[in-house]
Amino acid sequence: MPLSADQLSEIEAQRAQSAPTRRATAEGMEAHLYTAYPVLDHGFVRVIDYMGDDLAITQAARVSYGKGTKSVTNDAGLIRYLMRHWHSTPFEMCEIKLHVKLPVFVARQWIRHRTANVNEYSARYSILDREFYIPAEDHLNAQSVVNNQGRGALLEGEEAARVLEILKADSNRCYDNYESMISDEGQSGLARELARMNLPANIYTQWYWKVDLHNLFHFLRLRADPHAQYEIRVYAEEICKIVADWVPHAYSAFEDYRMGGAQLSAKALDCVKRMIKGEIVTQESSGMSKGEWREFEGIIGLMST
Numbered sequence: 115m116p117l118s119a120d121q122l123s124e125i126e127a128q129r130a131q132s133a134p135t136r137r138a139t140a141e142g143m144e145a146h147l148y149t150a151y152p153v154l155d156h157g158f159v160r161v162i163d164y165m166g167d168d169l170a171i172t173q174a175a176r177v178s179y180g181k182g183t184k185s186v187t188n189d190a191g192l193i194r195y196l197m198r199h200w201h202s203t204p205f206e207m208c209e210i211k212l213h214v215k216l217p218v219f220v221a222r223q224w225i226r227h228r229t230a231n232v233n234e235y236s237a238r239y240s241i242l243d244r245e246f247y248i249p250a251e252d253h254l255n256a257q258s259v260v261n262n263q264g265r266g267a268l269l270e271g272e273e274a275a276r277v278l279e280i281l282k283a284d285s286n287r288c289y290d291n292y293e294s295m296i297s298d299e300g301q302s303g304l305a306r307e308l309a310r311m312n313l314p315a316n317i318y319t320q321w322y323w324k325v326d327l328h329n330l331f332h333f334l335r336l337r338a339d340p341h342a343q344y345e346i347r348v349y350a351e352e353i354c355k356i357v358a359d360w361v362p363h364a365y366s367a368f369e370d371y372r373m374g375g376a377q378l379s380a381k382a383l384d385c386v387k388r389m390i391k392g393e394i395v396t397q398e399s400s401g402m403s404k405g406e407w408r409e410f411e412g413i414i415g416l417m418s419t
């Protein structure tokens with residue numbers, strides 16, 4: 115259960131209020147505001163605030179006085195043009211502020227995205243909750259044998275049970291010791307800022323994270339990608355659903371050019387041209403390394419037999 119009854123009623127009270135505004139609002143995003151969408155076993159993502167919509171992007175691109183609208187088709191076309199040509203600043207006119215609850219080891223990956231504003235729950239000031247990420251059985255994998263940075267087959271039976279038991283027991287033992295160290299009953303009680311050092315990286319933290327749409331797309335491209343670790347990918351996928359409702363034209367261009375599209379090097383492009391002309395190009399005659407060639411084959415759907 116990621117939220118307590120009190121927290122849920124605070125959110126409901128906030129959702130019950132509305133205020134008239136002259137600012138641009140996005141109907142799809144209004145529907146999401148404040149709602150906490152569960153992620154992993156105790157985490158969530160919720161939108162706290164946002165600025166702009168699809169029109170804010172075209173308005174800035176045209177530097178117009180009004181809404182900047184020519185027509186819906188024109189706006190969608192302009193957004194696709196901007197995305198296609200890496201014209202990023204119009205997308206920076208939209209912003210989103212999220213409240214995210216996530217395990218510390220996921221936060222360490224997330225915080226590498228420096229082009230955002232962050233304020234994290236203070237474990238110097240407050241006591242952390244006894245909440246740890248314990249993977250579900252269908253996400254408890256062995257080390258991959260082909261990719262040093264990935265997972266292989268699922269652990270099964272006794273081995274899965276043994277690993278889960280270790281994860282749970284260590285989490286609880288560390289938390290018991292954390293509580294006993296900060297307790298001031300009959301002792302001075304260790305400072306919270308010191309006691310937390312013994313907690314495992316699967317404990318949950320929370321933060322407010324504000325980012326503009328251009329840098330959010332960069333984050334989503336890397337973290338909603340199948341190569342990203344599952345535990346951060348599920349957050350990125352949840353955010354993708356929200357963004358698709360907030361700025362549908364921009365999201366659709368992002369899906370097309372960034373998520374679904376691919377970049378080709380000059381050598382790869384040359385190979386495509388030679389193939390179209392009927393030449394049989396191999397890795398040896400491509401000028402590409404084995405790794406590059408493998409990725410190229412994957413992109414153009416030409417896996418070697």
Ligand SMILES: Cc1cc2nc3c(=O)[nH]c(=O)nc-3n(C[C@H](O)[C@H](O)[C@H](O)COP(=O)(O)OP(=O)(O)OC[C@H]3O[C@@H](n4cnc5c(N)ncnc54)[C@H](O)[C@@H]3O)c2cc1C
Nearest residue numbers: 223225226227228229230263329332333336337341342343
């Ligand atoms: C699958 C995957 C595996 C990874 N593995 C590792 C790993 O093994 N080890 C590791 O340390 N990291 C790893 N990372 C993190 C990765 O290297 C980046 O730090 C992270 O993805 C953030 O990307 P970014 O710097 O482009 O994003 P942001 O920090 O949001 O920056 C966005 C862009 O702004 C510009 N920028 C921002 N700050 C600066 C600056 N100070 N100077 C110059 N330009 C700047 C850059 O153009 C940058 O691309 C991994 C990431 C992924 C997705």
